[in-house]
Amino acid sequence: MEINLTLVGQLLTFAVLVWFTLRYVWPPITHYLAEREKTIAAGLEAAAAAQRELAAAEQQVVSLLGEAKQSANHIVEEANKRSTRIVEEARLAAREEGQRIVAAAREDFGREVGETREALRSQLGQLAVAGASKILRRNLDVNAQKELLAEFVAEI
Amino acid sequence: MSTPEMTSGAYIQHHMEHLTVGSGFWTLHLDTLSVSIFIAVLLAGFLRYIAVHMHAGVPGRLQNMVEVVINFVQDTVNETYHGKSTLIAPLAMVVFLWIFCMGLMDLLPVDFLPNVLQLFGVGHFRSVPTADPNATFAMSISIFILVVFYNITIKGWSLGVEMLTKPFGPYLFFLNLPFRLLEEFVKPFTLALRLFGNMFAGELIFILIAMMPWWVQVLPGSIWAIFHILVITIQAFVFMMLTVVYLSMAHETH
Numbered sequence: 028m029e030i031n032l033t034l035v036g037q038l039l040t041f042a043v044l045v046w047f048t049l050r051y052v053w054p055p056i057t058h059y060l061a062e063r064e065k066t067i068a069a070g071l072e073a074a075a076a077a078q079r080e081l082a083a084a085e086q087q088v089v090s091l092l093g094e095a096k097q098s099a100n101h102i103v104e105e106a107n108k109r110s111t112r113i114v115e116e117a118r119l120a121a122r123e124e125g126q127r128i129v130a131a132a133r134e135d136f137g138r139e140v141g142e143t144r145e146a147l148r149s150q151l152g153q154l155a156v157a158g159a160s161k162i163l164r165r166n167l168d169v170n171a172q173k174e175l176l177a178e179f180v181a182e183i
Numbered sequence: 184m185s186t187p188e189m190t191s192g193a194y195i196q197h198h199m200e201h202l203t204v205g206s207g208f209w210t211l212h213l214d215t216l217s218v219s220i221f222i223a224v225l226l227a228g229f230l231r232y233i234a235v236h237m238h239a240g241v242p243g244r245l246q247n248m249v250e251v252v253i254n255f256v257q258d259t260v261n262e263t264y265h266g267k268s269t270l271i272a273p274l275a276m277v278v279f280l281w282i283f284c285m286g287l288m289d290l291l292p293v294d295f296l297p298n299v300l301q302l303f304g305v306g307h308f309r310s311v312p313t314a315d316p317n318a319t320f321a322m323s324i325s326i327f328i329l330v331v332f333y334n335i336t337i338k339g340w341s342l343g344v345e346m347l348t349k350p351f352g353p354y355l356f357f358l359n360l361p362f363r364l365l366e367e368f369v370k371p372f373t374l375a376l377r378l379f380g381n382m383f384a385g386e387l388i389f390i391l392i393a394m395m396p397w398w399v400q401v402l403p404g405s406i407w408a409i410f411h412i413l414v415i416t417i418q419a420f421v422f423m424m425l426t427v428v429y430l431s432m433a434h435e436t437h
Contacts, residue, residue, distance in 0.1 A: 037321030053273040
């Protein structure tokens with residue numbers, strides 16, 4: 028075991044090797060390592076964020092679906108209500124219309140009966156006069172017998 | 184065995200010799216230097232290649248491998264070190280990878296590099312730089328210098344107070360100072376000697392296995408090689424971990 032000038036040579040070699048590594052090897056490699064670490068961390072963060080967003084979206088879907096179902100139910104209910112009301116209204120209108128038609132017909136009928144009765148009355152008067160004339164074999168003056176006729180007609 | 188006429192003692196001795204130039208203190212271990220520099224260049228080139236082709240998308244196989252190492256180092260550093268220095272983590276990674284790769288040289292057959300180089304007239308060659316205390320002390324002394332540097336720049340005057348008052352309290356300051364000095368100066372020795380001891384012993388066992396007849400070598404050789412992969416990983420990790428611990432201790436008051 029002898030210590031000699033070799034030691035100095037080895038010292039220099041070691042120093043140069045360390046200097047070279049410190050200057051030209053370590054910084055670029057650790058730089059890229061840190062960069063990759065950052066990229067991976069960002070990727071993981073993004074994945075976590077995406078997962079959170081997905082969960083939120085799923086929740087939103089559920090709530091939207093619930094809302095949609097509710098509003099659809101509401102719409103159907105409204106429509107049902109409205110249709111019942113429309114049917115009811117139509118029924119009422121039809122009944123009114125029917126009553127009106129019946130009333131009008133009844134009125135017409137009454138008037139026609141009255142008119143017929145009037146016409147029959149006047150014809151009956153003439154018939155009565157004509158009959159009486161036949162019976163009496165002479166012409167009766169309708170005007171002279173007006174009072175009697177009126178009395179007779181009124182009795183019918 | 185490289186040459187059958189060698190005695191086992193000579194064979195081991197042959198493998199314990201460095202390829203040297205110069206003499207005395209001014210000796211250079213060319214094998215240690217060349218292998219460790221070669222590995223350093225390969226490592227730096229590979230890491231730079233990855234750094235240049237790095238991207239933040241899905242990583243390829245090589246990039247993934249480097250990222251695993253870097254993440255592992257960064258986690259280890261973050262667990263113990265809470266300061267702001269950007270030097271600690273790259274330093275720890277270099278310590279880990281360099282020691283690991285230098286230890287891997289042990290997995291080459293012990294006679295491979297020496298015999299190949301012998302063809303080119305190279306007499307001795309030890310292929311594992313970390314089995315040379317010069318290599319391990321170079322790292323531990325660098326770290327020791329950094330520890331001292333951070334201790335002084337970050338703690339300032341409170342370092343002096345700390346050296347005198349910890350760990351036995353202010354009244355035993357004459358004990359505290361030598362205790363703390365010893366504690367600090369022991370660090371580079373334990374760091375360097377632990378690694379050196381492990382690698383040296385590992386190499387020695389490979390040499391001993393290589394001295395067996397070839398048909399016996401296979402089993403102990405592969406068992407020890409597999410075990411050695413574990414050893415160099417643990418040693419690299421321990422060295423890195425202690426580096427981080429010592430440096431973070433330099434940042435924080437006791």
